Amino acid sequence: MSERTCLSIILAAGEGTRMRSALPKVLHPIAGLPMVAHVLKAARSAGSGQLAVVVGHGADKVADEVKRASGDVETFVQAERLGTAHAVLAAREAIARGFDEILVMFGDTPLIEADALARARDGLADGAAVVVMGFRTDNPTGYGRLIEKNGHLTDIREERDCSDKERRITFCNGGLMAIDGRQALALLDAVGNDNAKGEFYLTDIVGIAHRQGLRVVATEVAFENVLGINNRAELAEAEAIWQARRRRKLMLEGVAMAAPETVFLSHDTEIGPDTTIEPQVIFGPGVRVAGGARIRGFSHIEGATVASGAEVGPFARLRPGAELAEGSKVGNFCEVKAADIGPGAKVNHLTYIGDATIGAEANIGAGTITCNYNGYTKDRTEIGRGTFVGSNSSLVAPVSIGDNAYIASGSVIVADVPADALAFGRAKQEVKEGRAPMLRERYRQEKERRLAAKRSAPASGE
Template sequence: MAERILAVVLAAGESTRMKSAKSKVLHTIGNLPMISHVMLALEKTGVEKVALVVGRDAAPVVQAASSGTLAVQPFEQKERLGTGHAVLAARDEIEKGYDQLLIAYGDAPLIGGAPLIEAVEKVRAGHDVAVIGFRTPKPTGYGRLLEKDGELIAIREEKDATAEERRVEFCNSGLMAIDGRKAAALLSKITNNNVKGEYYLTDIIEVVRAEGGKAATVEASVESVAGCNNRAELAELEAIWQRNRRHELMLAGVTMIAPETVFLSHDTEIGVDTTIEPNVIFGPGVKIERNVTIHAFSHLEGAYVTEGASVGPFARLRPGANLGRNAKVGNFCEVKKADIGEGAKVNHLSYIGDATIGPRANIGAGTITCNYDGFNKYETRIGADAFIGSNSALVAPVSIGDGALTASGSVITSDVPAGAAAFGRARQYVKEGYGSEIMARNKALKESKKK
């Protein structure tokens, strides 16, 4: 019979130091809520179900936690009486007879699956509890993990530690695994005999030791177990996550000219031999195939870019932008909900929205698809090998046929058949000498204002 693992995720904090109108676990790292990052890590551990302890913003917190594959059961923590009390908010689920219990925190988004799996393995090997810790040369403020003969004998809070214990650099992260068959009984024996009258989860080590049980430690990196309490720490976690993700992509074959200036989302996909120039931002939902060039100062969100395409510099791809093979969207162009066909070019200063651009079509500088009438959106269709003259305004719904041409400066309001040329501008009229008269009159008016 397969081992059953329950995870209890604590996400009921008031987020006071975050100074925010929403729960801190809903603040994002890589455009994904912190709580969702924790759930992704738990998916790697074999967890069967998550008991989510919630407080403020319960509904959106549950929604964010439920975005993955794990079954999530919310439990409300009505009072704030310490971490031990918070875990027991999920007592009904804990008592259902799981083999192992994992304790995690919704504001520790950088935790990977590896430390959690190692903690589970320690319990599987015969320990009652396995606590995940980290080492730091600046341990002030953290609880210390005190070991003897390879066993964890206590978690000592700094205010209660001796001078010798304060020199210990192995610190408590708060994450742990517990023997699921004993968890409810062990947690119930934690008392609140302390100054604050709270139930501290760390006291479980003393409970285990008093009953002749064994506790172990698992060492993780400082960064992987870092929590978040305020906006400054949020920025630090974002920087760590971005650095790690950039590193992964570069090792996978992506070139970044100035990686520290590139910002990614949790779901950004980039193929090998793609080059990312400086100051590029990837919003959610972007997939880049191989051998693509993203030039500097471009912003992409919800876009798909096919092999050999080129974007930017200073381009914006909004949701629904799909670039075909070897297509080009150049400088100061914006594309939204549009398919740009193979080899098509939108080179300069253009807006293409709600449109289909055929293969090898050329969109001249300053072209606009006028897709919105103030209430509804309409589609523009441009055929293969069409040539759209500079400064054309295509008033949707409208179709430009294969190989058709629109003259520069045209306003196109009717369909243009394949192979046709459309002129949507007033005929030019030249009045000899009239320009000089106008200039002289305007000059005289300016001089008169000086008197």
């Protein structure tokens, strides 16, 4: 099959009015990736050498997004919405180039798997002119039925046109299909619009091909593969299915999850074996976690790299550009952004590290802040190997602290600190004997004054 050329046509011209959104339906994301991009990925993984997307509503936005997702995608505009066969023929120029196989998919079926598409291609390689993807359900109401005879598909019958016997068929049309490239244009051009809506339906090519003596078959796929998204409730259902699939795949690859249903992954999340992920963890785009790491509960990670043996959280946030080396730790209520945390370094509690480099085995005390932004520009903080930064310190960038230096707790560091130096950045402490009772009395009198003023104030509405 790998030597057979394949064109995938993705129909993405629908308005999606039930989404109640200004964003074109096919651009709504699943796991952070637009629905149509999921379809493109599946087509490419199934061996499709050429991709064509038919756009309509929001054509420019959709075209821009599909080219960003896969640079060599062609787009074709369906100026009028006259049915699915009419939409496929919008890509006539691509079809006419002479591919062995044509896959037809929809931009709002983001859960289609490459294996399902590959099986449809196998049907064409075995001599079928058309392969329809169907699913079985105990409740077929509302779906078109697949009418088979002697192992061949003879028709797709909409429910309103079914006989009582045909309504009991549980093998239903999933909408997606594969077409022999040599027959595609002739079959599509033979589709008429003699129906109530005056539209050209892609499903009609099944009956046309059968009447011409061509072989037409149905291949069974899981319902979720052909699940179309029409509103935000269905979008959430699709998200849940995608997440469950990916969690299971990761666990089978050796990732431990105590409560997988509480872990949310991005479309591009990479996690190595022997990593442990505790409950309530969210992975945004661009995360790579090496094997043997530990991600503790209630952490949020985006655009970050976590090396083997590193630990994150609980309640930690890694923002884009955070890179944790082997054996490093970012603990509870810490935030790291655009910073390198060296091997064995510890950022344990209540700390913000941004635009910084933390050397190996350094220890960053609780409440430390790298003051990286002055309201206009951002500057870096460099902290050397083995350096100890005491709690509640503010490091005002740009600043460099050498290897094995010691920053006293509560310091504000505004100048470079050389290696092995001890730096204090505190205001001079003063002690006023006996002044505490006087201060408390002043505060007590002020409180009484405010309460008296509140009691004498006119009631609201008087």
